[in-house]
Amino acid sequence: MNAEVLQQMPIGNEYFAEPQRLRSSIQMIRDDNANFHRILADYAEGSRRYSGWNGTDDSFYSESQEGKEKEDAAAKNTGSTMGDASEAITNGVLANTKNITDTQEGAFESIQDAGRRRRGGSH
Numbered sequence: 001m002n003a004e005v006l007q008q009m010p011i012g013n014e015y016f017a018e019p020q021r022l023r024s025s026i027q028m029i030r031d032d033n034a035n036f037h038r039i040l041a042d043y044a045e046g047s048r049r050y051s052g053w054n055g056t057d058d059s060f061y062s063e064s065q066e067g068k069e070k071e072d073a074a075a076k077n078t079g080s081t082m083g084d085a086s087e088a089i090t091n092g093v094l095a096n097t098k099n100i101t102d103t104q105e106g107a108f109e110s111i112q113d114a115g116r117r118r119r120g121g122s123h
Contacts, residue, residue, distance in 0.1 A: 022097040026090055033086035040079035047072060
């Protein structure tokens with residue numbers, strides 16, 4: 001949690017949440033996820049540029065190919081894992097935002113209902 005958020009939090013078991021700020025953070029997470037995919041695509045494109053070059057039948061190529069294949073697999077795995085993590089974070093933030101909004105709306109409706117009952121009972 002960053003210092004700004006901690007400074008805004010009240011003391012005790014309460015917490016402070018702004019659904020709109022959470023929603024804007026979702027867009028940042030989605031942008032990050034899109035960047036993960038672009039980075040992975042750039043890596044794959046760069047790797048493809050070197051395939052088919054002269055010397056693909058010599059001993060150096062044979063020795064280096066195994067390492068290249070491992071690096072390619074690791075890059076794909078990392079990109080996939082980061083994308084999955086980003087999606088999970090986005091889904092969690094969305095669920096939390098919905099919960100906060102529902103709680104806020106429910107509290108607001110309860111306050112309004114209590115006010116109506118009080119006005120109705122005093123006449």
